[in-house]
Amino acid sequence: MTAVAGPVAGEAAQAQIPNNSASRRDRWANIRTYISAVIILLWCLAPFYWMVVTAFRDVNFTFDNTPWPTHVTLDNFRAAFDESTGNRFLLALGNSLFVSTVTTLISLVVGVFAAYALARLNFRNKFLILGFILGASMFPGVALVTPLFQLFTRIGWIGTYQALIIPSISFVLPLTVYTLTSFFREMPWELEEAARMDGCTPGEAFRKVIMPLAAPAVFTTAILAFISAWNEFLIASQLSNEATRTVTVAIAYFAGAIPRQEPYTTVMAAGTIVTIPLVILVLIFQRRIVDGLTAGGVK
Structure with a gap:
């Protein structure tokens, strides 16, 4: 029983290594996909976001470079x-x-x-x-x-x-x-x-x-x-x-x-x-x- 189980266990371990490697590759591929999607999303939404932020700013702070709303007003x-x-x-x-x-x-x-x-x-x-x-x-x-x-x-x-x-x-x-x-x-x-x-x-x-x-x-x-x-x-x-x-x-x-x-x-x-x-x-x-x-x- 021991002599038979040894080779079988070794083959199972060797088969598991490629599977783990493929799983890591798939995981990194998914991570790269998500990162690329986030970059594209930020690139596309950045002008719209800045438009909305500027729309809520007081006119005296039109050119404020703060990336979030400051001196918020609805006068605009x-x-x-x-x-x-x-x-x-x-x-x-x-x-x-x-x-x-x-x-x-x-x-x-x-x-x-x-x-x-x-x-x-x-x-x-x-x-x-x-x-x-x-x-x-x-x-x-x-x-x-x-x-x-x-x-x-x-x-x-x-x-x-x-x-x-x-x-x-x-x-x-x-x-x-x-x-x-x-x-x-x-x-x-x-x-x-x-x-x-x-x-x-x-x-x-x-x-x-x-x-x-x-x-x-x-x-x-x-x-x-x-x-x-x-x-x-x-x-x-x-x-x-x-x-x-x-x-x-x-x-x-x-x-x-x-x-x-x-x-x-x-x-x-x-x-x-x-x-x-x-x-x-x-x-x-x-x-x-x-x-x-x-x-x-x-x-």
Whole structure:
């Protein structure tokens, strides 16, 4: 018994050494992953954190280098909504909400049908069409400002909501079509075929089978489209007026509202007001966003 147990115990000990080595390698790999994630997170959140800290500082301590809030005050947030200086920040918030919502809804309605056609239907040059759609999203917006300004001036659209919504759709729609096309392409054909065998028309199969399954992807695309439309600045800065000015443009006008003064803390407070709702939106629906981005990857 002893002679047999000796070699067996030695082999078990030798087998345990590589396992321990592999476990240590996995542990160090996880540690490196966590460290890298923390560094990237700090790098991305540092500007936002400094904006929030500056937003709560007293104006006399604007350039204080203390990395945490000192001389905390809410006067900067009250100043952001003070219309006596000429800033109509509350109206700009409403304008951005309206333009972003309408842009998102139209982009989703058009994008869902376009993406379904590009992914599920067979017709000539559909990949060429998809290429043109993606190419439109890569076109620099600064090159469109002058033509759009001339066109909308000629037809009397400068300072109207449609002058902000239509160009915004042209930038958001390619993102919508591309995201949903990738999802529809990975969706199993058998689901739709089974619905048709059960007596559904193509429209009923799309409405009752495809759309419920595509809900996570549509929801994710809606959030991404809304954020993209909410953050748009270049086109809105040239095609809006005081009544239709969006919030990103309104913040840029803070510097000229008070003569001979740069209201850095007020600008930071306005930026915080604009950014925090988007952060909360993403945090609340982060599970749906991840589900939507990965839903088309598993058949």
